[in-house]
Amino acid sequence: MSLYQVGKWLCSILLYPLFRIHVVxxxxxxxxxxxxxxxNHxxxxxxxxxxxxxxRxxxxxxxxxxxxxxxxxxxxxxxxxxxxKRGMRDRNALRKGLDVLKNNHALGLFPEGSRQKNGEIGQGLSGAGFFALRSEATIVPCAIIGPYQKFKQLKVVYGEPIDMTKYRQEKASAKIVTDRIMEEIRQLHKFHSR
Known part of the structure; x- marks a missing residue:
């Protein structure tokens, strides 16, 4: 068993009951x-x-x-x-991320770049759009609906994949694609926070 699998198992045992995690x-x-x-982050x-x-x-x-x-x-x-590296274009990280996708793996991104401690969903940085446009990856939006409080339910919602066909064909900017992804996350958050 890899360290990843051990870590996933241990975190599951601890975090699922602690935050009463509900997955949608x-x-x-x-x-x-x-x-x-x-x-969101x-x-x-x-x-x-x-x-x-x-x-995955x-x-x-x-x-x-x-x-x-x-x-x-x-x-x-x-x-x-x-x-x-934060605050600059990190070519090594971008290359590594694209390699992950070329090898048919899953890449996890928090487009806002830093935590939004007020629980609001902020603006996304263009990195998410870059990876979406430069790969053939399926884009799945996810909303974490908190806050993290002991024994109070934390909801994790995975939305339907976002169709990137039009954006890729039109060679849209990374910013436009990131904005689209963030809007999907906002809608998931809004709908499932009720």
Whole structure:
């Protein structure tokens, strides 16, 4: 059993009962082929929560600072995370993300780039649009509906895949595609927060 599988198992045992996690729409995640799961970002716990609620093993982009600690960085690499420099175009991270997709894996992104501690959904950065346009991946929006409070339900909603055909054919900008993805996440959040 890989460290990823062990981590997923341990996080499931801890987080499912602690936050009474309820998952909606898991069937919307394709069983195989490249997929990008794009979620809002409200907590440092979002990556493990998306990781345990998804039917796929996910590769996550993580801020470079987390890899400065050799111990933590070593663990992150073994659970499919790889670093990205914030605030600049990181060609190595972009290349690595595209490689993940070319190898038919799942890539997990938080397009807002940083946590929105007020629970609102912020503007997305163009990275999500870049990966969507430069790959043939299926794009699955995800809404995490919190807050994270002990024994109060946390909802994770996976929406239907977003059709990228028109955007790819028209060579739309990464920003336009990211905005479309964020709008889907907002709609999921709004509908399932009722």
């Amino acid at each position: 729409g898991k069937k919307n995640i394709p069983k195989d082929g490249p997929v990008i799961i794009c979620s 409200i907590s440092n716990l979002d990556p493990p929560v998306v990781g345990i609620t998804s039917s 093993n996910i590769y996550f982009l993580a801020k470079e600072e987390l890899f400065e600690n050799k111990f933590l960085g070593g663990i992150l690499k073994r659970v499919h995370a790889f670093p990205i």
